[in-house]
Amino acid sequence: MKRIELLAHQMEFCADMSSPYIAMCAGFGSGKTRAFAIKHILLASRNVGYIGAALTPTAAMARDLVQPTLEELLELAGIDFKYRASPLPEYVLYFPNGKSKLLVRSFENWRRLRGLNLAWFGVDEADTVNADVADAAWKTMISRVRVGPVRQCFATSTPEGFRWMWRTFERDARNPDGSPRTDRRLVRGRTYDNPFLPASYIESLEQNYPPALIKAYLEGQFVNLTSGQVYNAFDRKLNHCPSQLRLNDRLHIGVDFNVGATSAIVHIVIGLDDGRWVGYRPQTNREALSTKWEQAHAVAEFQGMTDTPALIAAIKQRFGTYLTGRQIVCYPDAAGNHTDATNASESSLSLLRQAGLMVDGPSANPLIKDRVTAMNAMFLNGQGIRRYYVNSQACPLYVEALEQQAYDPKTGKPDKQNGHDNRGIDAAGYFISYRYEARERKMHSVSLSLVHGRR
Ligand SMILES: Nc1ncnc2c1ncn2[C@@H]1O[C@H](COP(=O)(O)OP(=O)(O)OP(=O)(O)O)[C@@H](O)[C@H]1O
Ligand SMILES: [Mg+2]
Secondary structure, three states, X not given: OOOOOOXXXXXXXXXXXXXXXXXXXXXXXXXXXXXXXXXXXXXHXXXXXXXXXXEEOOHHHXXXXXXXXXXXXXXXXXXXXXXXXXXXXXXXXEEOOXXXXXXXXXXXXXXXXXXXXXXXXXXXXXXXXXXXXXXXXXXXXXXXXXXXXXXXXXXXXXXXXXXXXXXXXXXXXXXXXXXXXXXXXXXXXXXXXXXXXOHHHHHHHXXXXXXXXXXHHOOOOOOOOOOOEOOOOOOOOOOEOOOOOOOOOOEEEEEEOOOOOEEEEEEEEEXXXXXXXXXXXXXXXXXXXXXXXXXXXXXXXXXXXXXXXXXXXXXXXXXXXXXXXXXXXEEEOHHHHOEEOOEEEXXXXXXXXXXXXXXXXXXXXXXXXXXXXXXXXXXXXXXXXXXXXXXXXXXXXXXXXXXXXXXXXXXXXXXXXXXHXXXXXXXXXXXXHHHHOOOOOOOOOOOOOOOOOOO
């Protein structure tokens, strides 16, 4: 095999062929998929005449990320291979002393792999799968690895809190008497350790993720992502601004429809416009002043409205002049496209439009997790910059809800029992996540020159 350069953590992971179970727990873009592909090639070369399996949570992830990387590396290493796409994808790798086979399968559909006898298998992005599913799949898969001279089971992933990877490689790494188990090993890597990433990649992650997620997603640490305060980047004092509305401001209103508890949070956005500072200049955060980034300021709240018409009436009463000037844009719960709960003939969105409010936003709601991430990153990002300020005098209930909403230990989702989500959190989240959504974080690996099945 020709020489392929490896980063230190990739080397540690790939060179260990003796630990029965080995995992690489590492940040986004740290070189996991590349190490994953190299490990398959190495194990295939040591297990000539046998079969291995490359698993990804979904078939699409294999096609888009793992297969191009694998093919690029096989080319680089000068190893001949043949690809067959159907009935299920598989590679045959040709070595001087014989050939071995690599099946490409979905980790979530592990039940279909039951009848196999494997020498090795590996799963990429293992922690993105539900922990119980991953556990069942892993246990079944390790029972299939029972032939070949160099048997090994491995996983690569960015950690998603205390999930499958933590359970398997950290919690269960010790025997009940406290002595370390010798059958498993965890290798760690950080995004910062990969010099091949474009310079802007880390910077953009730091801008788009709050500090807790930076620890998990860049440093590859196990961080509890689903317990305690949901908006943990929010600080009542540091995220406070005394901003007031001015006549020429445009109002950006996040709206959440709930029967008897419709809420809305009114924002203005400010930033450098033609080199001139527009809007309130925060005195608290020097760094924010020196950035080119826009800020959002929450300046008013509507709470506990009975229904959409009541909210519209309240907006008209309070901000009538802005409405006449067509200066109001609403960002509603996308589910409001359905019929309004208390007004069976019209949808909430069409009621807003009929009242002269502009409506913007995505056609489907963002994932809760992405909405929370966008809010937290705006409150405080990985570069220490706060871009979302809340006037705590003008929005007292919203601020209280931000401080108090916790994760529900039963579901691992933001708690709905105490009604915090009805006090403007979801409303504001629709606006913030739509306007400041984190950019796609995946590195798109590109297949160099390969066409499937060209042999
Ligand atoms: N040893 C290496 N030599 C050259 N380039 C490398 C090496 N390791 C990683 N890279 C490059 O760095 C980038 C990220 O690598 P890779 O896709 O393997 O990371 P990842 O951790 O799987 O990323 P993601 O979190 O997006 O899944 C790719 O462009 C890859 O080609
Ligand atoms: Mg990857």
